[in-house]
Amino acid sequence: MAETITLADIKTDEKSWWCPGCGDFGVLAALQKAVVDLQIAPHQMVMVAGIGCSGKIGNYINSYNIHVVHGRTLPTAMGVKLANRGLTVLAVGGDGDGFAIGMGHFIHACRRNVDVTYLTMDNHIYGLTKGQNSPTSDRGAKVKTAPEGSIEAPVRPLQMALASGATWVGQGFSSNQAELVELIKSAIGHRGFSFLNVISPCVTYNKVNTYAWYKEVLHTLKADAAYRTDDRQAAMGRAMETEELVTGLLFEDRDAVAYEDQVAGYRDEPLTEQSLDLSAAEWEDVLAELR
Amino acid sequence: MGELGWKIGGDQGEGIDSTGDVVATVACRLGYHIYGYKSFSSRIKGGHTHYKVRIADHPVRAASPHSEVLVALTQETIDKNVAEVRSGGAVVADAAFSPALPEGSKLTLISIPMAQIARQIGNPLTRNMVAVGASVALLHLPMEAFSAYVAEKFAAKGEQTVRQNLSALQEGHAAALAQMPDGLAMQLPKVAPSKRLLITGNQAVALGAVRAGCRIMAAYPITPATDIMEQLVTLLPRFGGVVCQMEDEIAAITLVVGASYAGVRAMTATSGPGFSLMQEGMGLAASAEVPAVIVDCQRAGPSTGMPTKNEQSDIMAAIFGGHGGAARVVLAPGTPEQAYRDIGHAFNLAESYHLPVIVASDLSLGEWLQTIDDLPLSDISIERGPLVSAAELEAPDAAFSRYQVTASGVSPRSLPGQAKGQYLATGVEHLPSGKVSEDPKNRQLEMDKRERKLVTLSQLECGTEYVGPKQPDLLVITFGSTVGPVDEAIAMAESSASVGRLQIRRLWPFPTSEVLLAAAAAGAILFVEQNAQGQLSQLAEMSGLHHPRTTHLRRYDGTLFLPAEILSAIMSGRQLATTEGVS
Numbered sequence: 001m002a003e004t005i006t007l008a009d010i011k012t013d014e015k016s017w018w019c020p021g022c023g024d025f026g027v028l029a030a031l032q033k034a035v036v037d038l039q040i041a042p043h044q045m046v047m048v049a050g051i052g053c054s055g056k057i058g059n060y061i062n063s064y065n066i067h068v069v070h071g072r073t074l075p076t077a078m079g080v081k082l083a084n085r086g087l088t089v090l091a092v093g094g095d096g097d098g099f100a101i102g103m104g105h106f107i108h109a110c111r112r113n114v115d116v117t118y119l120t121m122d123n124h125i126y127g128l129t130k131g132q133n134s135p136t137s138d139r140g141a142k143v144k145t146a147p148e149g150s151i152e153a154p155v156r157p158l159q160m161a162l163a164s165g166a167t168w169v170g171q172g173f174s175s176n177q178a179e180l181v182e183l184i185k186s187a188i189g190h191r192g193f194s195f196l197n198v199i200s201p202c203v204t205y206n207k208v209n210t211y212a213w214y215k216e217v218l219h220t221l222k223a224d225a226a227y228r229t230d231d232r233q234a235a236m237g238r239a240m241e242t243e244e245l246v247t248g249l250l251f252e253d254r255d256a257v258a259y260e261d262q263v264a265g266y267r268d269e270p271l272t273e274q275s276l277d278l279s280a281a282e283w284e285d286v287l288a289e290l291r
Numbered sequence: 292m293g294e295l296g297w298k299i300g301g302d303q304g305e306g307i308d309s310t311g312d313v314v315a316t317v318a319c320r321l322g323y324h325i326y327g328y329k330s331f332s333s334r335i336k337g338g339h340t341h342y343k344v345r346i347a348d349h350p351v352r353a354a355s356p357h358s359e360v361l362v363a364l365t366q367e368t369i370d371k372n373v374a375e376v377r378s379g380g381a382v383v384a385d386a387a388f389s390p391a392l393p394e395g396s397k398l399t400l401i402s403i404p405m406a407q408i409a410r411q412i413g414n415p416l417t418r419n420m421v422a423v424g425a426s427v428a429l430l431h432l433p434m435e436a437f438s439a440y441v442a443e444k445f446a447a448k449g450e451q452t453v454r455q456n457l458s459a460l461q462e463g464h465a466a467a468l469a470q471m472p473d474g475l476a477m478q479l480p481k482v483a484p485s486k487r488l489l490i491t492g493n494q495a496v497a498l499g500a501v502r503a504g505c506r507i508m509a510a511y512p513i514t515p516a517t518d519i520m521e522q523l524v525t526l527l528p529r530f531g532g533v534v535c536q537m538e539d540e541i542a543a544i545t546l547v548v549g550a551s552y553a554g555v556r557a558m559t560a561t562s563g564p565g566f567s568l569m570q571e572g573m574g575l576a577a578s579a580e581v582p583a584v585i586v587d588c589q590r591a592g593p594s595t596g597m598p599t600k601n602e603q604s605d606i607m608a609a610i611f612g613g614h615g616g617a618a619r620v621v622l623a624p625g626t627p628e629q630a631y632r633d634i635g636h637a638f639n640l641a642e643s644y645h646l647p648v649i650v651a652s653d654l655s656l657g658e659w660l661q662t663i664d665d666l667p668l669s670d671i672s673i674e675r676g677p678l679v680s681a682a683e684l685e686a687p688d689a690a691f692s693r694y695q696v697t698a699s700g701v702s703p704r705s706l707p708g709q710a711k712g713q714y715l716a717t718g719v720e721h722l723p724s725g726k727v728s729e730d731p732k733n734r735q736l737e738m739d740k741r742e743r744k745l746v747t748l749s750q751l752e753c754g755t756e757y758v759g760p761k762q763p764d765l766l767v768i769t770f771g772s773t774v775g776p777v778d779e780a781i782a783m784a785e786s787s788a789s790v791g792r793l794q795i796r797r798l799w800p801f802p803t804s805e806v807l808l809a810a811a812a813a814g815a816i817l818f819v820e821q822n823a824q825g826q827l828s829q830l831a832e833m834s835g836l837h838h839p840r841t842t843h844l845r846r847y848d849g850t851l852f853l854p855a856e857i858l859s860a861i862m863s864g865r866q867l868a869t870t871e872g873v874s
């Protein structure tokens with residue numbers, strides 16, 4: 001029998017680079033707990049992290065990690081998954097990483113439905129570059145690059161994902177550990193692309209969207225017993241009505257077929273396990289078509 | 292030695308390509324050598340386009356400036372191309388547009404109501420097949436071979452289509468025979484049927500990739516690299532692989548990084564602006580030491596440039612592009628056979644040295660059909676580079692360090708799924724373990740380690756291919772598809788025995804000692820390349836080549852290099868060597 005995975009297996013000895021109180025600590029803790037609950041062996045998991053304070057999360061998780069360039073977690077994660085479909089693949093990054101520079105990839109990842117979990121740590125600010133406007137910054141937010149207040153409408157990631165065909169869409173709050181752990185587990189368990197936006201306050205640069213503020217305005221779908229998670233239109237409606245100040249699983253399509261299960265000729269056995277070499281007969285077959 | 296040139300011209304969208312392919316394919320099967328050159332523009336309908344097939348009883352590696360038969364589907368085709376038809380040649384035209392040759396022309400005009408014949412057959416699309424039939428008569432080629440191919444080509448479209456095309460072929464043949472004057476003899480020497488392959492460089496790249504075990508290809512469509520993706524879309528699924536059409540080239544290169552990191556051979560192919568977009572991703576591969584294979588099928592730039600015209604102007608970008616100085620290898624094939632082998636080589640180098648390997652081909656190589664003898668399975672072997680074994684990872688005293696500093700600069704890698712092989716691969720500067728670090732000493736060690744791979748690589752031989760005497764009067768230095776017309780030019784030179792040709796096969800790390808040795812033995816040097824800046828000669832200069840008698844021939848107007856113009860540059864280059872050599 002395989003050994004039991006404990007918290008110690010999934011942690012690294014790297015000291016934290018985040019400011020005390022940063023929401024990202026909560027995301028890390030919930031992710032570690034979820035991985036232990038799911039008993040995912042560290043070597044069977046690949047985390048693809050973006051650039052930002054959030055992207056440093058990979059430094060603290062003892063799995064296979066690849067820390068890519070700003071905004072490019074999703075195509076990299078797709079490459080990892082297609083290469084070895086036996087792995088659990090997570091992409092993680094900030095709101096700037098995912099919804100500004102990486103927005104193109106985000107939409108296309110939603111519509112492709114590769115079995116990857118995308119976890120964003122949304123603090124409505126650019127943390128690592130010290131406090132500029134983010135695509136999710138509220139209209140009117142006074143930030144370094146918008147001293148008079150942001151004049152742009154914020155991106156709505158949940159609606160974006162729903163409109164783009166994502167088959168699992170949810171939102172968590174880094175302070176609500178119990179709910180967040182369940183959401184991460186459900187997202188990882190979903191066969192297809194799962195998008196989990198996690199509200200993860202930046203205590204240093206975002207003085208508007210603070211823990212206290214969120215606790216006031218956020219409400220969880222758990223409180224609404226009548227809410228059904230299999231209705232894309234209802235999910236869209238809820239996200240709009242609440243201006244996305246809602247947590248929980250918004251939408252899940254359990255019948256969706258993952259990209260990998262639709263690719264012609266793609267086998268169940270991971271590509272990494274298959275032989276690369278061709279026989280003389282196979283090669284002659286290929287060339288025969290050109291003669 | 293004998294050869295003939297056949298050309299078809301008309302408006303874009305009139306099936307010029309597939310008609311040319313029919314003539315090229317059958318002539319190849321008959322045993323002739325082919326070079327097929329298409330001129331096209333960046334639009335789908337309208338505008339003059341033409342396709343020229345050079346048919347010879349000997350190997351041909353460039354387009355020729357002449358033709359013997361011109362098939363004209365429009366008057367514009369005649370006006371634009373008639374000058375290249377050699378005396379004694381013929382123009383076959385559709386009677387529908389009342390074709391006229393220029394006043395005083397001594398060429399034979401064969402005017403056939405092609406469109407009308409096609410309509411009578413009941414399938415207007417067979418018009419071009421009437422033209423093929425007429426061409427077969429003019430070129431004195433055996434009809435049976437064409438009939439057999441046409442039957443095979445249209446078999447999937449049903450019996451009726453086959454019959455219609457065969458009729459068109461025969462009627463065109465008969466109509467031309469009826470009009471052909473007696474003296475019109477365009478006869479190719481007899482050759483034995485062959486099993487040669489008729490392929491483009493792009494096809495050779497795709498085949499090389501399949502052979503080399505590439506199983507994931509990600510790309511974004513762009514002329515002239517798209518064919519590679521389209522070829523692989525049909526090939527890879529047969530071997531369990533997949534082609535991903537991505538949202539842009541940034542996604543394509545980063546998908547390749549992800550797939551390679553996970554242990555599959557993956558590649559992308561692009562051109563021009565797409566190559567610029569890939570620079571950051573290639574930097575990531577260099578820094579995180581992830582293998583990546585990138586084909587840059589070069590076209591005229593900068594920016595959108597001339598998307599359908601050849602150029603070799605990306606080599607500086609391939610070598611030095613992107614920020615921060617990222618170690619990479621750049622290979623430059625000049626023939627389909629080289630393209631095939633280079634892809635195999637590229638995967639082996641990428642996985643042995645853990646860095647991006649760029650295969651810099653170009654539009655002429657990528658798009659034009661050529662006959663080649665074979666693509667032997669054994670020309671490519673698979674070497675996966677240093678991979679750490681399960682036993683090594685499980686050993687009681689194991690201390691796996693992914694970025695361990697080594698003499699060669701290469702350190703073993705583990706693959707996701709291997710127990711105890713976990714590490715952080717990152718574009719951020721890191722310690723041997725992969726942990727991020729800005730420690731100055733470590734930075735220097737890790738940077739030096741990555742750079743050392745280039746030193747190791749530069750010692751590999753085969754950075755150049757030389758043909759010629761030990762001490763040539765003139766050494767022609769070139770690369771990529773330009774090697775074809777250069778070789779033909781040298782063969783044309785009366786004094787070819789005193790001319791040497793050095794093809795740079797590996798642009799980076801530059802094969803400095805091979806080039807300097809070859810240059811030292813030469814009386815003069817002529818650089819032939821297709822870019823405005825003389826990027827190859829600059830590279831050679833940077834590497835220490837300073838020959839007192841150096842001349843240059845550059846083309847960057849989008850038209851083809853023809854052997855004849857290279858020949859005249861060779862003549863003047865030689866003169867330089869001999870006159871100054873005496874003084």
Ligand SMILES: Cc1ncc(C[n+]2csc(CCOP(=O)(O)OP(=O)(O)O)c2C)c(N)n1
Pocket residue numbers: 051052053054055070093094095096097098121123125126127128129134
């Ligand atoms: C191509 C590129 N452009 C800009 C940057 C600089 N940069 C680093 S992180 C970042 C934004 C980070 O914001 P976010 O993604 O929200 O992450 P956070 O730090 O808030 O977690 C930027 C612009 C970069 N690293 N790469």
Ligand code: SF4
Pocket residue numbers: 017018019021022023024053054123127128201202203204205
């Ligand atoms: S700057 Fe903000 S996001 Fe970054 S670590 Fe500090 S609190 Fe967290």
Ligand SMILES: [Mg+2]
Pocket residue numbers: 052094095096121122123124125126127134
């Ligand atoms: Mg942020």
